[in-house]
Amino acid sequence: MSTAVEVWQWLTDPAHWTGPDGVPIRTAEHLRIxxxxxxxxxxxxxxxxxxxxxxxxxxFLAFTIGNxxxxxxxxxxxxxxxxxDPVGVGDxxxxxxxxxxxxxxxxTNTYIGLREVDVxxxxxxxxxxxxxxxxxxxxxxxxxxxxxxxxxxTTTVQVVATASLAAFVxxxxxxxxxxxxxxxxxxxxxxxxxxxxxxxxLVTEGVLALLQRAVTSSPLRSGSLVASGSVxxx
Amino acid sequence: MPFxxxxxxxxxxxxxxxxxxxxxxxxxxxxxxKEHLLITLASVALAMVVAVPLxxxxxxxxxxxxxxxxxxxxxxxxxxxxLISVLWPMFGLSPLTVTIAxxxxxxxxxxxxxxxxxxxxxxxxxxxxRGMGFGRxxxxxxxxxxxxxxxxxxGxxxxxxxxxxLVTIGALVGHGGFxxxxxxxxxxxxxxxxxxxxxLLTVALAILLEGLLLLLERVLTPWSRIRSTS
Numbered sequence: 001m002s003t004a005v006e007v008w009q010w011l012t013d014p015a016h017w018t019g020p021d022g023v024p025i026r027t028a029e030h031l032r033i034x035x036x037x038x039x040x041x042x043x044x045x046x047x048x049x050x051x052x053x054x055x056x057x058x059x060f061l062a063f064t065i066g067n068x069x070x071x072x073x074x075x076x077x078x079x080x081x082x083x084x085d086p087v088g089v090g091d092x093x094x095x096x097x098x099x100x101x102x103x104x105x106x107x108t109n110t111y112i113g114l115r116e117v118d119v120x121x122x123x124x125x126x127x128x129x130x131x132x133x134x135x136x137x138x139x140x141x142x143x144x145x146x147x148x149x150x151x152x153x154t155t156t157v158q159v160v161a162t163a164s165l166a167a168f169v170x171x172x173x174x175x176x177x178x179x180x181x182x183x184x185x186x187x188x189x190x191x192x193x194x195x196x197x198x199x200x201x202l203v204t205e206g207v208l209a210l211l212q213r214a215v216t217s218s219p220l221r222s223g224s225l226v227a228s229g230s231v232x233x234x
Numbered sequence: 235m236p237f238x239x240x241x242x243x244x245x246x247x248x249x250x251x252x253x254x255x256x257x258x259x260x261x262x263x264x265x266x267x268k269e270h271l272l273i274t275l276a277s278v279a280l281a282m283v284v285a286v287p288l289x290x291x292x293x294x295x296x297x298x299x300x301x302x303x304x305x306x307x308x309x310x311x312x313x314x315x316x317l318i319s320v321l322w323p324m325f326g327l328s329p330l331t332v333t334i335a336x337x338x339x340x341x342x343x344x345x346x347x348x349x350x351x352x353x354x355x356x357x358x359x360x361x362x363x364r365g366m367g368f369g370r371x372x373x374x375x376x377x378x379x380x381x382x383x384x385x386x387x388x389g390x391x392x393x394x395x396x397x398x399x400l401v402t403i404g405a406l407v408g409h410g411g412f413x414x415x416x417x418x419x420x421x422x423x424x425x426x427x428x429x430x431x432x433x434l435l436t437v438a439l440a441i442l443l444e445g446l447l448l449l450l451e452r453v454l455t456p457w458s459r460i461r462s463t464s
Contacts, residue, residue, distance in 0.1 A: 003323065071440040073399035076433035079416050083424035161313035165403070169420070178319050182406060187323050194316040201311045 006188045007195060016192075021176075023196060029172030030200065033091055034163045037098030038156055045103045046148075049110025054140065062111040069104025074162050077101070082169035094166030094173075101162060102155050109151025113144035146216045153208040160204045164197050174200060248426045255427035262415065263435065269329065270411025270439060273404065274397045276333045281340035281393060286386070288341075289348035290374070299349075306342040314339065314403045322407055332404035339400065340393035347389025351382030384455045391447040398440040412436045 010016060017023050052058035074097050082093035117140045125139040167175035177193025180186075256263065292299045309317075317335040325331040355378050363377045379386075402413025410417070412432040419428030 070395055071399065071437050071444075073402045073413070073433070073436055075399070075402040075405070075410075075413055076416055076429070076436060079420045079429050080433060083420055083426060083429055157311055161311065161316075164313050164315045168417070175315060178315060178406075182319070182322075190319045190322065194312075194320045197316045198312045201313065202308065205311050 003187060003191060007191045010188050010192045011195065023174075026172060026174050026176055027196070027200065029091070030160070030163055030166075030174045033094050033098070033166055033171065033173055034156075034160045037095045037163070038102055038159050040095070040099045041102035041106055041155075041159075042152070044099075045106035046110055049107045050114055050136075050141075052107075053111040053114025053144075054136070056115065059111070059115075062107055066104045066108040069100070072100075074098070074101045075165060075168075078165055078169055089170035091166060091171040093169050094163065094171040097165075098159050098162060102159050105155045105158075106151055109155075110144070110148050113147035113151070114140060116147065117143045142217070149212045149215055153205075153212050156208055157201060157205045161197070161201050248424065250426045250430045252427035252431075256431060259428070259431075263431070266412050266415050266432065267435060267439070269409060270398070270401050270413075270436070273329055273333050273336070273401050273409065273411060274394060274439075274443070276329075277336040277397050277401075278340050278344075278390060278394050280333065280337040281344050282390065284337075285341050285344035286348055289345055289352065292349065293352060303346070306345060309338050310342045314400045315406065318403060318406055327407045327409070329404075329409040331407050332401065332409050336397050336400050336404075340397055343393040343396070344386070344389045347385045347392070348382065351385025351389075352378055354385065355381045384451065387447065387451045387454065391444060391451070394443050394447060395440050398436060398443060402436060412439075 019025070049062065052062050077097035077100055078093060081087045081096045082089045087093050087096060121139055121143060122135065125135045130138065163173050164175035164178065166173045167179040174193060174197045177196065178190050181189030181191075181193060288302065292302050314335060317338060318331060321331045321335050325334065359377055359381060360373065363373050368376065401411050402416060404410030405413035405417040408414060412435050415432035416429050419425035419432065422428070
């Protein structure tokens, strides 16, 4: 178990926590790539998912995009973007690949969230004389929040995890330690990278779980199987 | 001096789609496809062999459920790149490293779906079987597992499709099926035709396996066809 000791020494060595190759900078790069990709994906997927889910049309579109999205590996998208002249190697290729990775699950969950809003609640809102806008903001969106938030949470964690691949195409982030470690046949560097990435992913998951609880009104809280099981519908 | 200009500007064409590439590299593509398929099937099979008995164990001792699903959730959060990397010192640059890492992800999907499927078995069916004198083993094999089969198979299908995509990351240890070709094409001066061909074949493999498993679901569970219209 000398590797474990060496990894511990690597992680606790102050030299690895400063400079452009230090853990704080790499973590910041990692988060910047993830958050940028996620924001772009949200700006695209949420409005489209809301519009499709409200109209009740386009279920074919929403599910087709969801299914195709699952079949196209992010790993492949990453290299396609990086070897395409207008994008080139670096963080941008990773961000674009992650945007395409994040859109399908966000779109499907938003679509389902709005689709599943209780018909009686919608009818009552119409009966109260609410306009379409008011119904969306005061009734449909609040009721759709649990599913949309669950989708956002899973997608965010997956984006943070997948952002590790950026290092393959010359991007930054914590994946650098793994890819560089492989390049130098340095097991300690690789395993230290794994520990850092795993920690970041688990912390992200924990923070988002708390956030999700906070934004979901208490009567709508339910078991986690419902939240993550939405995809497994055959 | 016009010849100087020509020497600088002249770049060879680098198309994304090239039939010549395909015909020139049939052997490499077939070899990559074989590896891709083999790693996928081995991972999912390994996951099933562990997941179904584990689901039964968890049902027998419900106290374990939280622990097992919690640990599974933690492992599921860790990216495939990290899991492959951490197994590399133990299993080396081999297909086994990729297979074991990916089996972990498939395991959780199959486990969850098996538990959902077993939970969904109607209590009347269980009561009726007990009333007919079925023992625990016969109840499981003749009533519970068959009724949970659609959910289990759906989990296997879901796990298979995502495993096909994840196999590409095995390129890190030189065993990523089509992923190795994608990485190789990237390193080889952005060889567009190789990257695109390998990508399209990965997607095709995922769609093919999804189709085959859907077909298998229909054949194995003819009774669920009536409900599957939604």
